[in-house]
Amino acid sequence: MPESTTPYAAERGPVPTPGQTIGPFYHFALPYEGGEHLVAPGCPGAIRLHGFVTDGNGTGIQDSMLELWQADESGQVVQQPGSLTSDPGRFTGFGRTSTWRDGGYSFTTVVPGPTSQGAAPFIAMVVFARGLLNRLFTRVYLPDDAEALANDPFLSSLAEDRRSTLIATREADGVYRFDVRLQGDGETVFLQFPRHEV
């Protein structure tokens, strides 16, 4: 069971296998029906999280795959199978979608609760794309609890102009916008975890 993040186990194991690009031909293999709906659209508490994945020219990337992994509204981490089935009643906390031709994407999910006291809750996101030689990790924080965001140690460790790239903007009731900019103006903050090497 996960308890704490420190201290990390000593580096004693084998060297990790290199990651490689997802390439352009994953569409018939990885995305699955209903993958973008972590909950059924319109169900109580459902929100829409949408945006664009863009390159260094601000151009939408049509062959990018995003995955979400998050706690439920009460902060519980679901440990149940069924993510790959298209049962709209299930919430496993996992979602997967591929961008459209203009680089846009949209998920239906819920606002995650905090998994530990005082931590600003976030949705973990991993980004894959043709042209991107290894996956990138990021976090989607929702904007509503300004105090939790202001007190979050990780967000506070970032420069002001970079921090905002991790906070979704609220467009309407239950609609949030989060863009993934791989390069250039407003480049999204991507994460390097300990025990990872770029």
Place this chain on the structure above:
Amino acid sequence: MSEVVIEEQEAPTRGNLESQHEITAEIEDLQRQDERSGVHRTQSRLDFAPYRSSILRHPTKALEHADPEGIELWSPVFGTRDVDPLEADLTIQRGGEPIGERIRITGRVLDGDGRPVRGQLVEIWQANAAGRYIHKRDQHPAPIDPHFTGVGRTLTGDDGSYSFLTIKPGPYPWGNHRNAWRPAHVHFSLFGREFTQRMITQMYFPGDPLFALDPIYQSVTDPKARERLVASYDHDLSEHEFLLGYRWDIVLTGEHATRMEQESDHA
């Protein structure tokens, strides 16, 4: 969003394509650079211009150090509800035998401490024996095999093992430069016990003459690290008058959470 324009389709025969010679020289330059700076990368280099599509798609700012928190210390759970055991056999999906060299690919998924990753999802996809994907954007004029989809899924066993029955994919041309060919490969998608271990990669076959020419394979600039992408031929896996066997173990990054260790975890 109005400022987003639709990307041009990658045409395989654009004008002004560089030659293989130029691409190879760029690859060697960057690899010498890494070697001289003493960087032993174990991962693909994100900023690797010989792979032309990476130029506008790699972050230019340093990744931000983050200690994994909360949800990142957990992984989605997949089970028999998600995966049919028959999905590990890519030779029976379309009511007939696919054409090509029948092979088995087997190995173990381990974490960064050498422990088996149990009961986790492994997804693969690949071209057919002629180097063609079932994908509407694959324009390579090679035949589609009506008996082959090139998609497989399985769950790892208690010892982290996986096994796929498939056919050997062919090399295929792509639009990166003039006369560019990808070495034969199988795409692999993997989960660990933590979301931080999530990864997608490509497995190659030993002795491929296209290795030195391929900017995707060569984006792993350290030769030793590159070899970790190559399966080994294992005659003990080959089956009499039936198939050839390849073995490939996959190592994910190390975990961060403290877990109860099990004696049997040490492989």
